[in-house]
Amino acid sequence: MSISPDWVLEALEERRKQALFRHTVIMEGAQVPSIEIDKNAYLAFCSNDYLGLSNHPNMVKAMHESALTYGVGSGASHLVNGHNREHQSLEEELADWLGYDRVMLFSTGYMANLGVIAAFAGKDNAVVQDKLNHASLIDGAQLAGAKMRRYLHSDLMSAQKILSGFTKDQTKSTILATDGIFSMDGDRAPLAGLASLCKQNSALLLVDDAHGLACCGKTGRGSMEIEGVTPDEVPLLVGTFGKAFGTAGAFVACSHDFADYLTQFSRPYIYTTAMSPAIVGATRASLNIIKSDEGLMLRQKLAANIAYFRQAVSALPIELCESETAIQPILVGDSELALSLSESLKTSGIWCTAIRPPTVPKGGARLRITFSAQHSFDQISHLVNSLTLALATRT
Template identity: 30%
Template sequence: MMKGLAEHLSATLEDIRADGLEKHEMAIGSSQSGRVTVGGRQMVNLCANNYLGLADDPEVVAASMAALEKYGSGMASVRFICGTHELHKQLEATVARYLDKDDAILFGSCFDANGGIFETLLGHDDAIVSDTLNHASIIDGVRLSKARRFRFATSDMDDLETQLKIANTQGVRFKLIVTDGVFSMDGYIARLPQICDLAERYGAAVMIDDCHATGHLGEKGRGTPALTGAGNRVDIISGTFGKTLGGAMGGFIAGPQPVVDILRQRARPYLFSNALPPSVTAGAIKAIDIAEKADDRRDTLARHTTRFRTALADAGFDLVPGETPIIPVMLYDAGKAQAMASALQKKGVLVSAFSFPVVPREKARIRTQMSAALTEDDLTFAIDAFIAVGKDFGAI
């Protein structure tokens, strides 16, 4: 019975390959750091979300190992049965304190957090107003809800206001504006103060996905609300422990107490997924403790970001403007992006090409990401490789 379906899938895969859109996985044989081992070769790593270099930090590893030895491999249960550990409650309290929110709730991933929040909070009579370039997890989560859906052009405050006015004319009960804090494929920052101004004017709540900001942007790494001055005007924050805060896995929602409480009762990804392992939880607690005090690492990250962006721009590369550690090198053609990424890998620089459906068609790119784990020598090596390969491919 699978024959017809399998043949159809094989044909689809051939089309993906022909369009230059096939994605390849590279098996790393070392810890995630500024340099990694791939196929026995050491490579400078420019494509990890390891912004502060905590993925292999000795203190984070030690905390994880201690919890593994003391509490075992995992909880073998969902939270509301017998899966809640004291460490889970400690991590939730730590996140809430760190982000200055009433409370926080853990999920298996931020994808799960975003997938579970909208259908839990909002119904037929409500409206979600979402940025067009929001992360796929937000898009999928919004689709799961029964709320009315409105989209505004990325960071376009006039369009956001237009959508809020339309929602008001439809007599919706509650309105929720949702945006990425930092847009992961482009690296630019949401206009949070202006979004909050419009939210207050039109009676809406504000939610952000701050996965690419929490831990390394803003004062003490408290993310885009701290960076932009929006502060507690942002009502709900979703985030992850899989990037800056230890690099393992797990996500969270932080916000008002009633939001967290109703998620514990009704959010399906929370109710029907195993609890985070104690080792991951303990590692995340230690990572937040380090991140909060890590001004030295944030300074290194900012210095690397400025140097790498300036060097590539001066060489003539087409970069998406921005100030975050995400620096996309625009190539537009998917095949060219894949080929150039492969050439860089052969030179010892680990990068990934991004094309449709991860980014819009004709917007293929190599997204580079800085990390405090990189050294100045690593950057010199990577810059030289980019310039050499860029010339070979006519990118500069």
């Protein structure tokens, strides 16, 4: 075995000293609220499977049937011969559901954001971003070599000030990129206000609604539905299947012209093997559930779980983020304290991962509690009781 360079070992040791060292854990079985890790049973409150669809029997059956017909691997990129009837059908069904001309599938949400921003941005224009945007949006702008500025979180005045300074002497439109629901705080972006700013400044609004689609809004159309904005106001919508859809992969919804443009210039789309057709088949089944009465009931149950939790913890000495979504973070601040609380919860059979910098800003360590429609009120009560005990042992 080769000996690692000193600078690698020093960097790892520094992460350990800062209580920021990460490692992988192995979970047994399917993604459900009751899980097993290291032969111990836990209730999980950190999954992004917001509707509890990842183990839905309809989707398991659809994946099996799709694999029997189309195989497991797509075998090539979309532009060679990896784009089959399953891919095309899912794109058309998503476009119809969301009200866009076209949808393009990507292998991951990270790649979708890289692919869109790197295609539409460059040295001839700028990318304006919310301070708390997902890392993939930031990385996309850096990959494109674009001028990038970040406005204060959800602050329209800050966004306007930066936008107005970038609209002159550009040969391409400024991109304003934002999460629809912010993954670490759980709050929603002011999409109506941002859409108005983009219209005033001839900018293109890109919304990554990974944590909103399928689980937010009466019909599940996410942040855009809640905020009352249209596809004309959000010309670039990114969504992922790895959260509330319960599968894996991602998509971009846009106009015909923008889809043609991405087909020519989005390198992650052009040079990556297409999604597994078996996963696509399962995702089509997921979309059918999301659009059905069952999907509506799941969203209602998720909303009830969120309200139940917020009421139950209202008397606890914690700082809970202002969030109406499945993401309910408890702000802790210190990374070591966040780790300690997470470990205390494990002793009560609760699995809730501590989130630390650089995923969140320095001093912003937290317990990122997330809910599923599959959680019961009894399970949430156990979480709250466990939190009460963990907090008591810290004082």
